[in-house]
Amino acid sequence: MTTSIIIQDNALQGLLVNENQSILEILTCIEKGGFRIVIVVDENKKFLGIITDYDIRRGILKNKSIDFHASGVINYSPIISNDSSSLSSQISILEDNNIEHLPLINDSNEVVGLRIISSGFNTNQSNTVVIMAGGLGTRLHPLTEKTPKPMIKVGDMPILESIIDRFKSQGFKNFVISVNYLSDIITNYFGDGSSREINIHYIYEQKKRGTIGALSELLKIPNIQYPILLTNGDIICTTKYKNVLDFHTSNNFDATVCAKEHTVDIPYGVIEVKNLNLVKVTEKPKLTMSINSGIYALNKSAIELIPSDAVYDATNLIEEMLNLKNKVGVHQIKDLWIDIGTKEDLERLQEFFNA
Secondary structure, three states: OOOEEEEOHHHHHOOEEOOOOEHHHHHHHHHHHOOOEEEEEOOOOEEEEEEEHHHHHHHHHHHOOOOOEHHHOOEOOOOOEEOOOOHHHHHHHHHHOOOOEEEEEOOOOEEEEEEEEOOOOOOOEOOOEEEEOOOOOHHHOOOOOOOOHHHOEEOOEEHHHHHHHHHHHOOEOEEEEEEOOOHHHHHHHHOOOHHHOOEEEEEEOOOOOOOOHHHHHHHHOOOOOOOEEEEEOOEEEOOOHHHHHHHHHHOOOOEEEEEEEEEEEOOOEEEEEEOOEEEEEEEOOEEEEEEEEEEEEEOHHHHOOOOOOOOOOHHHHHHHHHHOOOOEEEEEEOOOEEEOOOHHHHHHHHHHHHO
């Protein structure tokens, strides 16, 4: 059974806020509480909703500022449970809905407890994490003329360090980093990882081999633990990577592609035509689709398909696996995900960390 803890009494009182407080006040409360959540109540201490650190960061990215109140990011319809429900029932709600926090509400709509999953983080994960960090980052010039993109600082640390620290906080200790452009800056900074109590092995791309061509070198490295988790060195994501692996292995997939829902605003009226006749006009619609997040879980059999010394992209691998009737799954990421491809993306990330 999933391990959990319950927050009550004085500890719970420290997590209660009102909807008129500023975002900075809410962030301070979340930081002091240490559970990445606050509970919003009215003047009579009646339950209104919750705010997680993710809600705040999403609000900051949307508003491009921290000058707004809690009411702008409150989740007024979170999943809750009655305080009289059994422990097993509360655990089932947490597991079935893939959530970390479950407010416990009494019959008077007062918050009397908060059930929190305490497992899933800081547990040892033997699977190898592979980070592709060899790109040129040309769209970020001049920032990347003397600094590889993964080493650009956001907040007080390089992007790559933030990625590694997030994996480490979830129990991952074994890393392979593929490097090429200005590789010495990366290798000198992280070394073999021992100072961070992790293990780092490097793949040195002598020439550009596409987005994942260098992964064929994994077969030459001892003690790679499969399935591997693969990510790019310019992606910040707050998902639970153990959930990705659990999804991958429980469904017996050979490869899992992590997808992220993305909405595009069309600034024009869109028309539908059939047999030269106008059928429908939709004014400035929003199109929502699943995009490839650049995060994967891959079995050894997938890595063995990658040719040595050839240009090879992730799309080539997926197409080949589909042609071979291999099982390729899609895991939807619902957490924060930022791909730092442009200066605008970098500015959004800076706001995220500065918050």
